[in-house]
Amino acid sequence: xxxxxxxxxxxxxxxxxxxxxxxxxxxxNMQAVYDVVYAQRASLRxxxxxxxxxxxxxGGGRKPWRQKGxxxxxxxxxxxxxxxxxxxxxxxxxxxxxxxxxKKVVKVALKNLLTNRISNNxxxxxxxxxxxxxxxxxxxxVLETFKTMDKKTIVITEEENFNLSLAxxxxxxxxxxxxxxxxxxxxxxxxxxxxxxxxxKKYEEELQ
Numbered sequence: 765x766x767x768x769x770x771x772x773x774x775x776x777x778x779x780x781x782x783x784x785x786x787x788x789x790x791x792x793n794m795q796a797v798y799d800v801v802y803a804q805r806a807s808l809r810x811x812x813x814x815x816x817x818x819x820x821x822x823g824g825g826r827k828p829w830r831q832k833g834x835x836x837x838x839x840x841x842x843x844x845x846x847x848x849x850x851x852x853x854x855x856x857x858x859x860x861x862x863x864x865x866x867k868k869v870v871k872v873a874l875k876n877l878l879t880n881r882i883s884n885n886x887x888x889x890x891x892x893x894x895x896x897x898x899x900x901x902x903x904x905x906v907l908e909t910f911k912t913m914d915k916k917t918i919v920i921t922e923e924e925n926f927n928l929s930l931a932x933x934x935x936x937x938x939x940x941x942x943x944x945x946x947x948x949x950x951x952x953x954x955x956x957x958x959x960x961x962x963x964x965k966k967y968e969e970e971l972q
Contacts, residue, residue, distance in 0.1 A: 765789075766882060770889045770961050775909040778891055781961060783882070787971045790879050796872040797948065803863040804949040815855030818843050824850075871971050873948045878967060881957055888912065888958045893921060898930035907938065910958065918954035920946060922962045943967070 766788050769777045783789075818824070824843030831838050845853045881887045888910045895902045907913050919932060919940040932940035939954065943963050951957070 768882065768887065768889050768964075770891055771910070772891050773893065773906050773909070781889060781964060783964065784968050784972060787875050787968050788878055788882050790872075790875045792879070793872055793876055796869050797876050797952065800865055800870050800873040800948040801952060803865040804947055806861040806863045809861040811859045811861050813856040814858055815852040817853070817855070818845060818851030821849070821851045870948065874951070874967070875971055877948065877951050878957075878971075886915075886956045887964075888956065889961055889964050890958065891961050893919065893925070893928060893958075893960055895925075895927040895931055898927040900931050900934050903928065903931035903938070903940075904935060907935075907958070912956045912958060915955040916953060917956045917958055918946070918951065920957055920959040920963050922960060922966060 765785055766783045767780050768783060770779050770781050772778050818841070821843045824841035828839045828842050829836065839847075841847075841850075843850045845851050878887070893906065895906075903919075904913065907917060907919075916937045917939070919928065919938065920943050921928065921940075922943055924942050925940075929940050932938050939950070941950065943959075943966060
């Protein structure tokens with residue numbers, strides 16, 4: 765059973781937190797992570813691309829010349845695909861790129877990311893993160909305490925914190941978000957997770 769130190773905002777260790785093997789020490793399964801990231805990236809595509817085929821292009825209602833006797837190839841419309849300005853053959857049409865992924869696979873992917881980060885000492889657990897104001901330097905001081913400013917850092921809280929959100933949105937490579945709003949795609953982009961003790965326990969409850 766893995767354990768992790770719980771710190772306060774000043775960097776002092778306040779206790780040890782025992783974590784579940786079923787969530788923070790699973791067997792690597794990067795295929796699940798790939799499948800979920802692929803599906804989530806696909807869902808970001810709008811799929812609104814469209815081209816006009818020969819029935820949608822304006823014009824071309826009259827036969828350009830008679831069928832026989834001109835010495836030229838027979839033509840039925842100036843909007844046929846072989847004509848300049850004609851319709852497009854097999855062009856893209858509006859479609860959905862959505863890919864179905866089972867909820868169990870999403871849970872497996874989350875477990876893999878948490879296991880990977882904790883095995884590489886890239887999870888920092890804080891008893892609570894509270895800022896007196898919404899100034900950027902207030903959050904920078906907290907992150908510098910844990911030496912995470914030189915890495916892509918995701919600060920995870922259980923409930924939305926107005927001061928924390930405002931303080932973090934102007935810091936490069938720092939993303940502040942609540943646990944429920946973080947996807948696998950968000951988490952895979954973070955090298956270090958700075959989370960509250962409540963978040964660490966909630967992941968444990970929901971992913972077992």
